[in-house]
Amino acid sequence: MTTFDERIERAANFVRTAKRIVAFTGAGISTESGISDFRSPGGVWDRYRIVTYQEFLASREAREGYWKMKKELYVEIAGAQPNRAHHSLAELERMGKLTCLITQNIDGLHQEAGSRAVIEIHGTNRKAICVRCGKQWPIAEIQSILESGNYDPRCDQCSGFIKPATISFGQAMPEREMTLAYECAMGCDLFFMIGSSLQVEPAASLPRVAKRSGADLVFVNRTETPYDHMASVLFRESAGHVLDEIVRALQRDPLPTRRDQQIGL
Ligand SMILES: [Zn+2]
Incomplete structure (x- = not known):
């Protein structure tokens, strides 16, 4: 040793x-x-169900649940140095x-x-991306949409779903x-x-x-x-x-x- x-x-x-x-x-x-390791007990992933990419695309409920989790994570990540x-x-x-x-x-x-x-x-949590046309936004812009109570934000260019620019399960x-x-x-x-x-x-x-x-x-x-x-x-x-x-x-x-x-x- x-x-x-x-x-x-x-x-x-x-x-x-x-x-x-x-x-x-x-x-x-x-x-x-x-920043908590998402695999550690008590972490955000313990409190929210994992949403796969396929579920995100298929279900509004899944998208809203996913964005609620991300809204909570944002606070942790935005404040981290x-x-x-x-x-x-x-x-x-x-x-x-x-x-x-x-x-x-x-x-x-x-x-x-x-x-x-x-x-x-x-990928990165600092940006969001339209899953249809690829337009990107700084995550802070989407956070303010979430804070207004809209948990299913859509692209202003093509109405596609907006997703954090991270790689989801199933993606x-x-x-x-x-x-x-x-x-x-x-x-x-x-x-x-x-x-x-x-x-x-x-x-x-x-x-x-x-x-x-x-x-x-x-x-x-x-x-x-x-x-x-x-x-x-x-x-x-x-x-x-x-x-x-x-x-x-x-x-x-x-x-x-x-x-x-x-x-x-
Ligand atoms: Zn789009």
Whole structure:
């Protein structure tokens, strides 16, 4: 068992020597920003029935129930601020270290922290989209419609149903984003996984794809995942703390240490 400092140094050294670094984030990175993991007990998903995409299209009652849940979630997401983990990933990108950031999260906190190369494979809660013509709105505009008591908002252009720009249960994963995500995972030599229990496909296959392509894996997650054995460095500590320490180590010492070069890390 290695100490926390040793694991930080090991992870930092992977970052120092890597040419293409990809990060993949899940709900666990945003819990420190006060956004509840939808799988955790007592979360919004416990109090509302899951509405599939097909139900959303077919039933007004389902749409109204779905928008009521989203109206409640809005308050949580609109008030949330990026935490140290989001800021550290944005800093890694600014340092020219991070080539792409794949996220399962729909909260938009990576962009708010300053990250640019973000691939949102589950879409975003910050926008709404007409399911018929594709017109988009900032979510705040739809929120004010909901607050006026209308829970079945329609497109002013084509009368189509308006839906948050997230990927719902029963809805296909976005093709462009998934292709990009797999290309990133296949082309990287270091893969950070932060805050996902890796239970859900296709996201769970991204670290496997990276590993098969020869990348080293660094996992930062509170609980164990089915792929922990593949990780070169494993953290159970807070994502904010871990990423902050890695960035500090890089700022202190940007170049690989000689000892690590010799042993081929
Ligand atoms: Zn429309």
